[in-house]
Amino acid sequence: MASDTLRLAASLTHLDEATRFVRSAATAAQFPAPALPFLDLLVEEAFVNIARYAYPPAETGGPVFLTASPLSPGRIRLEFADQGIPFNPLERPAPNFDVDLAEMPPGGLGIHLLRKWTEALDYRRTNGWNHLSLTCSLESVHVSA
């Protein structure tokens, strides 16, 4: 199974393009339709972070490379690479769910969802690039083939 890479500008206007690209790769990797919203969500949570924070001020459209690598039927690795400011989303603390609605902070759910629905989630900073890698499988999103 071959990898494919899409170059995008770091802007929310390109979110749909990123989602379509991954859906196509996931379908080729035999992900059934019920699994696709989970992949949409993983793409959105990762891409929105880059679009909003990697190249301040937000939405200036620096480069993002999105690589989809089917690993086996029902298993795929996605990698986001950008040249923005160093940002490791895995360092963000887990949200505290044991709070009243009034005290619930506005953010933090996205990284929780990335952790919950991937079997591997890795970040590295190499030669001025952020690399965020997500490995997703039917098992990690609890969808049957």
Next chain:
Amino acid sequence: MTVTGRMDANNSEDFEHACQPYASSGVQYIIVDVAGLEYISSMGLRYIVNVGKKLKDNGGALRLVGVQGFVKQLFTITHLNNHFPMFPDLESATADL
């Protein structure tokens, strides 16, 4: 109110804008039918939480009708199902109001 399709980073703010006039005027309960909602991201949840907070300040709540599939899993995994009462239909959502 009925929400269908997708709530993502590009359109979820519309939900809060639609609810804002009611929440600001002291309305206690907004019932949202999400049976036709196919997808929601953390950004969509953020705006639902914002509206829920305002209604709670008013002494009420945001009630959800028809939560299912992917949307239900998202509410469960984020524990937001503990903060937003869910009902199978509009009749049961309004029974005690």
